[in-house]
Amino acid sequence: MNAPAIARGSGVRKWWALGGVMLAVLAVGLDATVLSVALPTLAVKLHASESDLQWFSSGYLLVLAALMLPAGLLGDRFGRKRVMLGALLLFGLASAGCAISQTSGEFLAARVLLGFAGAPLIVMAMSALAVLFTPEERPKAVGIWAAVNFVSFPIGPILGGYILSHAWWGWVFLMNVPVALLGLVAVLALVPETKSAEKPGLDPAGVVLSTAGLVGLTYGLIQAGQDGWGSLSAVLPMVIxxxxxxxxxxxxxxxxRRPGGQPLVDVALFRSRSFTWGVLLLAVCGVVMVGVIFTLPQYFQGITxxxxxxxxxxxxxxxGGLILGAVPSARFIRWIGIKLVMSLGFVILGLTALWAATTTLGTGEGVTAAWMAVGGLGLGLVFAPAASAALAQIDAERSGVASGVLQAIxxxxxxxxxxxxxxxxxxxYQGHLPIAGLPGAAVATMKEGLSQGLAVARQLGSPALIHGVQTAxxxxxxxxxLVSAGICGIGLVLTLVFMPLRTPALASASPTGAADSPAVPRLADAAAARTAL
Structure with a gap:
């Protein structure tokens, strides 16, 4: 079965192909969530310092940022399936490297290799949605993609926590290997090979500028989270x-503008409101989601x-709420349009954030679970439609770089x-700590975070201090x-002002769903020229 058959057929095979791509997405997601659970163990087993632990995560993020656009270019130029297969193989090897590491340096090197593998996997997975599915089918495919991304959040800590409690710590990373191998087999068997009919130029200056810029901005934001927004280590790299x-x-x-010029990124993409605001509002949703994921595990482990x-x-x-909102979002978009679906999502999310802001030490688990489920529904109603809005404007010809732009932002x-x-x-937290009369060293330690504050309080044997730290x-x-609610408000205003009521297709859809335009080759015709399964 070749790519044209997938495009023109009953559609069953391309949904199986999506399943293979989603295994790659799951492998990357599991690695990201498992690491946070494993850090305390790594500190002991690898004799890692606090700085080492920070770089285990930061090094991976910096490589991801650096390679998003180059990975998209490689897929468009040399073949998206080929790039994904190589990335899956490298991902499995790097995961095994993490498991057998004996020192912090070895583990960090393996994490960097994971970044080299993770960037093309993330970009090529998004690119596959543009290549395999018509604009009408993409919202449903994006809902499935979003659900798989979300599922990794609880699965990683659940499996990782169980493994760390009952087996050798290395299995936390080795469990990614069979997932990567299954994904490799599925992609090899089911996903068609596609690449640009006209080989895109390399644009070395564009690659260097975009890579350095994304690395600088990402590093500055990481440092802002550690040292504060006013620190030179954060401000300088962000400005650069x-x-x-x-x-x-x-x-x-x-x-x-040059005759025959081949830029890394087609700037004409940003003339589309659907693409520009879909990408930006997806980033707004990502900010809120990461904030929730950043906060809740600390609450569960330190407070409950x-x-x-x-x-x-x-x-x-x-x-569960995320999946409930994301998977059927395609149907909601058909009924009332993407602007209203996303607006509803931001309203639900903002009201839920205000509800969550009423949490106290006496709040029961049932109440917490309730607002989490409702908030997840709101996230799903924003996340999947925003991605669909951006993908609606991506054609198969340059889907790699366009997906790289989306994922980089x-x-x-x-x-x-x-x-x-x-x-x-x-x-x-620091402003409400009950630190009166405590030694300066103890106060400095408590201000570092919840776990450090509780450690000091327990060392001093003071239940009142423990209660005070938890309350703070x-x-x-x-x-x-409350900040999250404000961000949701900004997202709602931007959606109402800038998002179109309905997302336009690439052009008048052809039977295969791609644009029937001289500038944008139809998917089936382009695939027929470049598919080799």
Whole structure:
């Protein structure tokens, strides 16, 4: 079966192909969530310092940021299936490398390799949605993609917590290997090979500027979450990163105007309101989602007293709500249009954030589970439609780079969300700590975070101090949710003002669903020329 058959046929095979791609997405998601559970164990087993632990996560994020656009270019130029297969193989090897590491340096090197594999997997998975599915089918496919992304949030801590409690720690990372291998087999058997009919240019200057800019901005946001927004280590790289990205956009415009110019990114994409605001509102949603994921595990483990596995279980209502909103969102879009669906999502999400901001130490688990489920529904109603709006404007010809743009902007939302919510939580937490009469060293330790504050209180044997630390954290968490409500309000206004009522297709849809235009080759015709299964 070749690509034209997939495009023109009953549609069953391409949904199986989506399943293969989603295994790759699941592998990346599991790795990201498992690491947070494993950090305390890694500190002991690898004799890792606090700085080492930070770089285990930061090094991976920086490589992801650096490679999003180059990964898309490689897929468009050399074949998206080929790039995905190589990335899956490297991902499995790097996961095994994490498991057998004996030192912090070895583990960090394996994490960097995971970043080299993760970036093309993330970008090619999004690109596959544009290549395999018509604009009419994409909202449903995006709902499934979003659900798989969300499922990794609780599965990682649940499996990771169980493994760390009952087996060798290395299995936490080795469990990614069979997932990656299954994904490799499924992609090899089911996903068609596609690449641009006209090989895109390399645009070395564009690659360097975009890579350096994304790395600088991401590093600055990571440092802002650790050292504060006013620190030179945060401000300087953010300023440099933004300046380089502006230079990159200017360069792409100049290359586009040249006769025969081949820019890395087609700047014409940003003339589409659906693409531009779909991407930006997806990033807004990502900021809110990362903030929630950043806050809740600390609350469950430090306030309710559960272990990492129990924390993962308690995230299930949130994930259930996300899936309930994301998967059927395509139907809602057909009924009332994408603007109203996303607006409803932001309203639900904002009201839920205000509800969450009323949390106290006496709040029961049932109430927490209820607002998590409702908030998840709101997230799903924004996340999947925003991605669908952006994908509606991506044609198969340059789907790799366009997907790279979408994912690069979306991934910046991760460290931005952690920095914004971390700053709000930390400032209120530190301001409400009961530190009167305590030694200066103890106060400094307590201000580092909830776990450190509880450790000091327990070392001093003071139940009142434990209660005070927990109360301060919950007050900080409430402040973070108020910030979340404000961000949702901004997202609602932007949606109402800028998003079109309904997302236009690429052009008048052909029977295969791609644009029937000289500038955008139809999917079946392009696939017929470049498919080799």
């Amino acid at each position: 990163g933004v300046a380089l990205l502006l230079a990159f956009l200017r360069w792409e415009v100049l290359v586009t 007293g559960v272990d990492p596995m129990g924390s993962g279980v308690r995230l299930l209502p949130l994930i 979306n991934k910046v939302g991760g460290p931005l969300g952690a920095a914004v919510f971390g700053s709000a939580l930390s400032s209120v 954290f919950v007050q900080g968490m409430d402040a973070a949710f």
